[in-house]
Amino acid sequence: MESKSSAQGKPLHLSSESRQIQARVGSPVHRVSMGDAWSRQVHPDIEIERRQPSFDVERLTNILDGGAQKTALRRKVESIIHSDPVFSLKDNYFMTQNEHYEAGIKKQFYLRMLAQQLGWLEDSQELLYAYRTILDRDFSLLPELHALSSGLKAMVSDFCTEGTEQCRRACGGHGYSKLSGLPTLLTRVTPSCTYEGENTVLYLQMARFLVKSYLQAQTSPGSTKRSLPQSVAYLTAPDLARCPAQGAADFLHPELYTSAWAHVARRLIKDSVHHLQALLQSGADRHEAWNQTTVIHLQAAKAHCYYVTVKSFAEALEKLDNEPAVQQALKRLCDLFALHGILSNTGDFLHDGFLSGAQVDAARTAYLDLLLLIRKDAISLTDAFDFTDQCLNSALGCYDGNVYERLFHWAQKSPTNTQGNPAYEKYIRPLLQSWRSKL
Numbered sequence: 001m002e003s004k005s006s007a008q009g010k011p012l013h014l015s016s017e018s019r020q021i022q023a024r025v026g027s028p029v030h031r032v033s034m035g036d037a038w039s040r041q042v043h044p045d046i047e048i049e050r051r052q053p054s055f056d057v058e059r060l061t062n063i064l065d066g067g068a069q070k071t072a073l074r075r076k077v078e079s080i081i082h083s084d085p086v087f088s089l090k091d092n093y094f095m096t097q098n099e100h101y102e103a104g105i106k107k108q109f110y111l112r113m114l115a116q117q118l119g120w121l122e123d124s125q126e127l128l129y130a131y132r133t134i135l136d137r138d139f140s141l142l143p144e145l146h147a148l149s150s151g152l153k154a155m156v157s158d159f160c161t162e163g164t165e166q167c168r169r170a171c172g173g174h175g176y177s178k179l180s181g182l183p184t185l186l187t188r189v190t191p192s193c194t195y196e197g198e199n200t201v202l203y204l205q206m207a208r209f210l211v212k213s214y215l216q217a218q219t220s221p222g223s224t225k226r227s228l229p230q231s232v233a234y235l236t237a238p239d240l241a242r243c244p245a246q247g248a249a250d251f252l253h254p255e256l257y258t259s260a261w262a263h264v265a266r267r268l269i270k271d272s273v274h275h276l277q278a279l280l281q282s283g284a285d286r287h288e289a290w291n292q293t294t295v296i297h298l299q300a301a302k303a304h305c306y307y308v309t310v311k312s313f314a315e316a317l318e319k320l321d322n323e324p325a326v327q328q329a330l331k332r333l334c335d336l337f338a339l340h341g342i343l344s345n346t347g348d349f350l351h352d353g354f355l356s357g358a359q360v361d362a363a364r365t366a367y368l369d370l371l372l373l374i375r376k377d378a379i380s381l382t383d384a385f386d387f388t389d390q391c392l393n394s395a396l397g398c399y400d401g402n403v404y405e406r407l408f409h410w411a412q413k414s415p416t417n418t419q420g421n422p423a424y425e426k427y428i429r430p431l432l433q434s435w436r437s438k439l
């Protein structure tokens with residue numbers, strides 16, 4: 001065993017095998033075991049999973065961050081935050097509501113001071129892009145930007161909430177424990193479906209844009225190719241009436257599933273517009289007609305968001321041609337995302353006979369095969385997102401995988417287990433003692 005200093009100055013003992021793995025996957029030493037002296041080694045099961053990653057994990061982290069320099073900068077900022085006791089989450093699970101509130105206010109003020117001292121700016125990358133568009137005085141993209149940001153905010157926060165709850169359930173009873181970090185995460189992500197724009201309301205913002213774009217495509221078909229915004233250009237593109245897939249392997253072609261999503265989104269948008277127009281023609285006022293058709297508009301907006309995400313994912317993959325291993329790992333995720341959506345909404349794909357029952361079966365076969373392949377990459381993909389142990393603050397989600405030891409250690413810190421139990425002393429102990437005296 002060799003010894004090495006961690007970011008916290010505590011010794012980390014690494015087997016030569018661990019060192020080799022770490023050399024391969026980059027430098028994840030900063031993530032290991034939250035400085036817990038008792039947890040000096042990665043759990044052997046997790047170590048085996050990391051032994052032969054199918055891609056360079058550090059490289060994917062860099063891609064996700066937008067470049068190696070950005071990864072380095074992010075890690076630097078994280079290490080400043082994590083090494084400062086003011087930002088420690090260690091006792092978070094054992095604090096009262098008021099203690100949380102006080103700590104939150106303290107952190108907020110402290111962070112502002114720190115940011116000032118370190119010269120950190122408040123501007124985010126996203127805001128810079130938005131300002132640049134406005135300063136260029138080109139407002140033509142604003143309706144599309146408004147629609148896309150509304151719809152994608154709703155879709156992503158819906159997925160985050162569903163995904164977190166699914167992870168919580170996947171961990172069984174331990175997932176329900178606060179120490180897993182999942183209940184806290186779930187409480188944090190659920191309101192994102194409401195704040196910054198309630199999701200249904202946001203989907204309907206996107207739907208208004210879709211109705212306008214569809215009508216524009218119908219009224220001036222000759223010139224629309226140029227004038228329709230890029231994300232809705234498919235409304236005028238040639239459409240297949242039937243999916244050409246002949247077997248499971250065909251469902252792993254991005255062009256195939258992207259065009260399947262385009263077909264369904266187009267049909268649902270067309271349906272929603274026709275329902276709206278039928279009501280208007282029957283004399284309903286515009287507001288009433290819209291209200292009566294919102295359920296269909298919502299469905300159309302969701303399908304469009306899915307289509308945009310699948311299409312953008314597939315296009316991003318094409319840019320990774322010089323990173324074949326990372327590209328393969330991400331391509332499987334893209335396939336999984338597209339097929340998961342198809343299999344969760346089979347009714348929409350079967351409705352007009354675009355997919356047959358046999359094709360849905362083939363898509364399911366492709367999906368199940370993908371799960372086996374992605375399972376092998378699961379730890380590496382998780383590592384690539386580079387969430388620190390301190391940030392996750394989860395006994396189940398630590399880099400070293402020592403789940404039960406950490407649960408046990410953390411449970412011992414709970415005031416319930418350290419300060420005795422007044423109810424036991426007052427009621428149960430005398431009862432037990434009285435039974436004993438009778439025996």
Ligand SMILES: Cc1cc2nc3c(=O)[nH]c(=O)nc-3n(C[C@H](O)[C@H](O)[C@H](O)COP(=O)(O)OP(=O)(O)OC[C@H]3O[C@@H](n4cnc5c(N)ncnc54)[C@H](O)[C@@H]3O)c2cc1C
Pocket residue numbers: 191194195196197198199200201204294
């Ligand atoms: C944790 C949290 C933090 C917040 N922080 C802030 C903050 O810092 N600053 C701030 O200003 N606000 C804040 N809010 C408020 C938040 O912005 C609003 O709650 C949100 O915009 C939704 O508005 P509402 O509560 O009026 O709900 P409503 O708009 O009344 O929605 C209630 C229900 O009605 C449905 N609905 C509403 N309109 C339509 C429609 N046209 N068609 C069909 N269905 C519809 C919605 O889908 C929803 O199911 C916060 C909220 C939460 C939960």
